[in-house]
Amino acid sequence: RKEVEQDPGPFNVPEGATVAFNCTYSNSASQSFFWYRQDCRKEPKLLMSVYSSGNEDGRFTAQLNRASQYISLLIRDSKLSDSATYLCVVNKPSKNYGQNFVFGPGTRLSVLP
């Protein structure tokens, strides 16, 4: 099983739609979770951290389910500018090396006019 798995998509949705992405992770000791956004031919940028209680930032809502080891990202009222690849990121605790991170393969979203 891969350390972090995501549906690669693409998800093609009309403007204004609500879309949700899931991500599963294999390391039960992971404690930090993030969603990053990567635009075409650009570097990844942090979209939001994912907290245990779930958190919301405007149109974006992130949820964590530790029991099932998955995190989700919900985007409401999609905008054309939301078109990007969304990367799920999970920390990989290590006794020797502190914390490292594993990036999922990304889910591609296209918001259509």
Add this chain to the structure above:
Amino acid sequence: GAGVSQSPSNKVTEKGKDVELRCDPISGHTALYWYRQRLGQGLEFLIYFQGNSAPDKSGLPSDRFSAERTGESVSTLTIQRTQQEDSAVYLCASSYGTGATYNEQFFGPGTRLTVL
């Protein structure tokens, strides 16, 4: 303030040559990461430096790849005897530390390496 910078932005080399890629992290960031991203693929972890601890080299794909970091500043990634499959964007990221609050990684713009 200044973000993570990388140089060169583009590098074209011939198969068999050595290349050196440079990363300048954000000042004060103790953690530094190198990733490789092939066209249309996800990020592939290469190496991680945290302060003065021994680096985590578990992601380096072969002994042709090596990286160094001077203290908590500049890092260089060296690829010896480059092969065509090394063609990719090499991304560097830094973060303030490893505590849960400070884990956000800030990425540089990457170095696009093309091996002919």
